[in-house]
Amino acid sequence: MNPLxxxxxxxxxxxxxAEFFHSYEKKFKALADKKRLEILYLITNSTSVxxxxxxxxxxxxxxxLSYHLKILLDANLITKETKGTWSYYQINQKEMNGxxxxxxxxxxxxEDSTCC
Amino acid sequence: MNPLxxxxxxxxxxxxxAEFFHSYEKKFKALADKKRLEILYLITNSTSVxxxxxxxxxxxxxxxLSYHLKILLDANLITKETKGTWSYYQINQKEMNGxxxxxxxxxxxxEDSTCC
DNA sequence: CATTTATATCAAAAAAAATTGATTTATATC
DNA sequence: GATATAAATCAATTTTTTTTGATATAAATG
Numbered sequence: 001m002n003p004l005x006x007x008x009x010x011x012x013x014x015x016x017x018a019e020f021f022h023s024y025e026k027k028f029k030a031l032a033d034k035k036r037l038e039i040l041y042l043i044t045n046s047t048s049v050x051x052x053x054x055x056x057x058x059x060x061x062x063x064x065l066s067y068h069l070k071i072l073l074d075a076n077l078i079t080k081e082t083k084g085t086w087s088y089y090q091i092n093q094k095e096m097n098g099x100x101x102x103x104x105x106x107x108x109x110x111e112d113s114t115c116c
Numbered sequence: 117m118n119p120l121x122x123x124x125x126x127x128x129x130x131x132x133x134a135e136f137f138h139s140y141e142k143k144f145k146a147l148a149d150k151k152r153l154e155i156l157y158l159i160t161n162s163t164s165v166x167x168x169x170x171x172x173x174x175x176x177x178x179x180x181l182s183y184h185l186k187i188l189l190d191a192n193l194i195t196k197e198t199k200g201t202w203s204y205y206q207i208n209q210k211e212m213n214g215x216x217x218x219x220x221x222x223x224x225x226x227e228d229s230t231c232c
Numbered sequence: 233c234a235t236t237t238a239t240a241t242c243a244a245a246a247a248a249a250a251t252t253g254a255t256t257t258a259t260a261t262c
Numbered sequence: 263g264a265t266a267t268a269a270a271t272c273a274a275t276t277t278t279t280t281t282t283g284a285t286a287t288a289a290a291t292g
Contacts, residue, residue, distance in 0.1 A: 016157065016223065021150040024224075028147040033250090034137040037144075041132065051269060064251065066270055071249095085259045085268040098219045107132065108140075149280090167239060180281065182240055201238040201289045 027099060030075035031108075035060065036068050040091070040108050043078060048088040143215060146191035147224075151176065152184050156207070156224050159194055164204040 030036060038058055043049055051069065055062055069089060072078045076095050081088045096109040105111055146152060154174055159165055167185065171178055185205060188194045192211050197204045212225040221227055 018150070021153045021157075024153055025148060025150040028144050028149075028153075029249095031144040032141060032148040033144075034134070034141040037137045037140055041137075052267090061252080062269070063253075063271080067250075070270085082269095087269060098217055101214055101216055101218075103214045145279095168237090177282080178239070179241080179283080183280080186240085198239095203239060 027075050027077065027095075030071050030077055033068070033071075036072055037108065039065075039068060040072065040077065040096075043089055044091045044096075044106060044108060044110065048081070048090055050086045050088050052086075054089075143191050143193065143211075146187050146193055149184070149187075152188055153224065155181075155184060155188065156193070156212075159205055160207050160212075160222060160224060160226065164197070164206055166202045166204050168202075170205075 031040075035058070039054060042054060042057060051062060051065055054060075054069075055065055058065075060068075069078070069080075073080055073089075077092055077099075079090050079092050081090070091110065093110050097112055100109045102109075102112050147156075151174070155170060158170060158173060167178060167181055170176075170185075171181055174181075176184075185194070185196075189196055189205075193208055193215075195206050195208050197206070207226065209226050213228055216225045218225075218228050
């Protein structure tokens, strides 16, 4: 047995449940790709972007881009607004700021006026 | 062409390089698994834990646990200290606090005394 | 010094995620 | 109304990640 054993939270009712860990897994999975991080950077640093704008700026074919945008959207890290044939994407500030440190401003998140 | 087009940062020299996005990809990949998040939760809420402690608390075989701990270690999210046959793992507070929001205290990170 | 215990590593298999090119849907334009 | 454009979806393939059980290493214990 471990000689320096410190009791862990086994059976602790305050311990987050499986659903809690699963919800964060989804968010971090969405962040766990350098192309999606680059997309987030671009979306963060512009008010509203369509797929065609992104497709030009980062070298990526359209179907691939839509695939990655859907992952970010499903994780609720970005939002979408459709105008005619165009889909405009925005950062979900509340979600991103609640997830990432202020140190990551203004790369993957925005300024936090309520802090410091 | 996009009628609401706002110029993106194409050719902007301030734009982070590929290496920057790659380094964060690695960190978020390490976070992108519910079992690793559960491991981090346990490590965060104890001063020092060995593999055998974790293996008892979360239902996971030893080789699998070592595999996941290595991923967290390689991403520099935790640190390791070996004493005899035991390996004790600690949270890398600086790294985690620089990555995650204060809102995630004290689940995946610790209290931030320098903020708010 | 043989045995047990803690942990890491390995190779093979299984599962999950990403890429590709084609197709579909819907709107805008001529 | 035919054609072009923007974006989403699909199925097949490729790549990456995870799981599994076995084995290796090294320290502790009898």
